[in-house]
Amino acid sequence: MENKVVAPAENGLMKKIVSHAKEYGFVFPSSEIYDGLQAVYDYGQMGVELKNNIKTVWYKAMTQLNDNIVGIDAAIFMHPLTWKASGHIDGFSDPMIDNKDSKKRYRADVLVEERAAQMEAAGKKDEADALVKKLARLLEADDLKGVQDLITNEKITCPISGTANWTEVRQFNLMFSTQVGSVAEDASTIYLRPETAQGIFVNFLNVQKTGRMKIPFGIAQIGKAFRNEIVARQFTFRMREFEQMEMQFFIRPGTEMEWYKKWKETRLNWHKALGIPAEKLRFHDHEKLAHYANAAVDIEFEFPFGFKEMEGIHSRTDFDLGNHQELSKKKQQYFDNDIDEATGKPYGNYVPYVVETSVGADRCFLAVLCNAYTEEVTGEGESQKERVYLKLHPTLAPIKAAILPITKKDGLPEKAMEIYNELKYDIKVTYEDKDSIGKRYTRNDLIGTPFCIAVDHQTLEDNTVTIRHRDSMEQERVAISELRLKIRKETSWRTILEKV
Ligand code: GAP
Numbered sequence: 001m002e003n004k005v006v007a008p009a010e011n012g013l014m015k016k017i018v019s020h021a022k023e024y025g026f027v028f029p030s031s032e033i034y035d036g037l038q039a040v041y042d043y044g045q046m047g048v049e050l051k052n053n054i055k056t057v058w059y060k061a062m063t064q065l066n067d068n069i070v071g072i073d074a075a076i077f078m079h080p081l082t083w084k085a086s087g088h089i090d091g092f093s094d095p096m097i098d099n100k101d102s103k104k105r106y107r108a109d110v111l112v113e114e115r116a117a118q119m120e121a122a123g124k125k126d127e128a129d130a131l132v133k134k135l136a137r138l139l140e141a142d143d144l145k146g147v148q149d150l151i152t153n154e155k156i157t158c159p160i161s162g163t164a165n166w167t168e169v170r171q172f173n174l175m176f177s178t179q180v181g182s183v184a185e186d187a188s189t190i191y192l193r194p195e196t197a198q199g200i201f202v203n204f205l206n207v208q209k210t211g212r213m214k215i216p217f218g219i220a221q222i223g224k225a226f227r228n229e230i231v232a233r234q235f236t237f238r239m240r241e242f243e244q245m246e247m248q249f250f251i252r253p254g255t256e257m258e259w260y261k262k263w264k265e266t267r268l269n270w271h272k273a274l275g276i277p278a279e280k281l282r283f284h285d286h287e288k289l290a291h292y293a294n295a296a297v298d299i300e301f302e303f304p305f306g307f308k309e310m311e312g313i314h315s316r317t318d319f320d321l322g323n324h325q326e327l328s329k330k331k332q333q334y335f336d337n338d339i340d341e342a343t344g345k346p347y348g349n350y351v352p353y354v355v356e357t358s359v360g361a362d363r364c365f366l367a368v369l370c371n372a373y374t375e376e377v378t379g380e381g382e383s384q385k386e387r388v389y390l391k392l393h394p395t396l397a398p399i400k401a402a403i404l405p406i407t408k409k410d411g412l413p414e415k416a417m418e419i420y421n422e423l424k425y426d427i428k429v430t431y432e433d434k435d436s437i438g439k440r441y442t443r444n445d446l447i448g449t450p451f452c453i454a455v456d457h458q459t460l461e462d463n464t465v466t467i468r469h470r471d472s473m474e475q476e477r478v479a480i481s482e483l484r485l486k487i488r489k490e491t492s493w494r495t496i497l498e499k500v
Contacts (some may be wrong), residue, residue, distance in 0.1 A: 039232030049398030074199025099158035390448030
């Protein structure tokens with residue numbers, strides 16, 4: 001049987017979401033006037049607002065809801081030995097394979113996984129599971145020849161050339177490197193960080209001492225990470241430059257499973273609090289553990305191209321701090337003066353264990369966008385219409401309210417502008433007076449604005465306006481004096497944070 005690998009991202013819904021994101025200012029291909037740069041994207045005027053809101057609510061959930069978690073903002077460049085200690089120089093690679101006819105490069109493990117997905121779709125779940133397990137065993141044993149044999153035996157072909165004319169499988173390091181130093185002879189190789197976590201590990205003692213932190217405590221950080229991904233597709237799902245939101249939770253050795261369980265639950269709740277329904281989220285235990293972990297699970301979201309990883313929760317033991325201690329020759333230890341009930345003595349000095357939560361800001365953005373994209377049929381018979389809108393959580397929406405005078409005369413624009421000027425200090429609002437009110441409602445639906453405030457002739461008489469609700473399209477009349485409190489309440493961080 002010839003098995004063509006079909007790029008799953010090329011399904012209709014995903015295409016619609018990608019073009020919606022571009023058309024309404026959420027995400028643009030990077031340097032598009034030069035035909036773009038593969039796997040790199042820019043966030044537009046709406047996208048940056050939505051992404052910033054997601055980042056803010058993550059940061060607050062970490063550092064505001066937990067008085068034992070603090071934030072930092074470490075540099076992207078780090079001493080090169082960092083990446084030796086973390087294992088990234090020696091072990092951060094993916095198995096790659098080239099097709100000699102199309103000259104295209106693939107991740108060998110992804111080719112096999114996609115083959116398994118095809119089997120599952122064809123009702124052969126047992127065969128698919130067996131294939132995935134076999135792949136995991138071969139990768140665990142670093143048996144690249146075995147992975148190659150699997151590709152040959154499964155008769156996997158290149159989706160471009162259609163042939164099985166493959167090179168051998170090789171390891172490919174995903175770190176980008178560059179030179180630092182202005183004089184060529186003195187220049188040394190440094191790396192663009194492939195994860196933000198190491199900036200936290202190397203600052204563990206700085207924060208612990210200056211913040212007088214007691215274990216258990218966490219350090220949270222949001223920042224850019226870079227990976228030279230072999231397979232770069234599925235829009236912002238897999239990028240070469242992306243943003244991570246990571247938290248390292250430093251704990252006493254032996255307590256890691258308890259904290260691992262707690263963070264699994266808390267992080268799942270956070271995703272649900274953003275408005276993502278439970279049935280679109282699931283846990284997926286790792287078959288193959290990363291070089292640093294003794295337990296690991298992904299939180300997966302059901303993207304239009306299937307359930308895929310959005311966040312990783314890893315029990316990293318003392319792997320990182322232990323290695324930094326060894327390579328830097330600086331103790332990375334904590335003195336724990338709590339009493340160990342078993343011995344009646346303080347726990348004393350140890351290298352803490354770490355449970356990490358790591359979520360991609362861009363993947364989370366994509367999940368929120370995919371979840372919000374709604375096509376709906378309204379009306380009946382001849383007046384039936386299709387409506388597209390973004391059902392975003394009001395707190396995450398780029399614009400919270402649009403202030404719209406129903407006509408451009410009779411003093412309505414002036415009154416609407418007065419309202420806009422009053423609200424803008426507290427709430428992200430816009431003012432629009434071009435086109436019919438219906439068209440303006442539609443434009444705001446498309447970017448997910450939860451409230452449209454219509455200013456009409458009655459407003460001039462009694463200082464009331466109508467609020468048109470995005471999802472139900474229902475309208476209610478409220479006093480201008482109540483607007484600020486009402487909108488703030490429905491778009492406050494609290495609406496999300498109290499559900500985490
Ligand atoms: N510090 C642990 C770590 O980096 P990871 O599973 O490699 O673990 C964590 O990455 C998260 O970062 C992923 O769950 C994903 O959301 C995001 N991520 C990783 N690679 C990415 C990429 N190429 N593009 C977009 N997001 C990515």
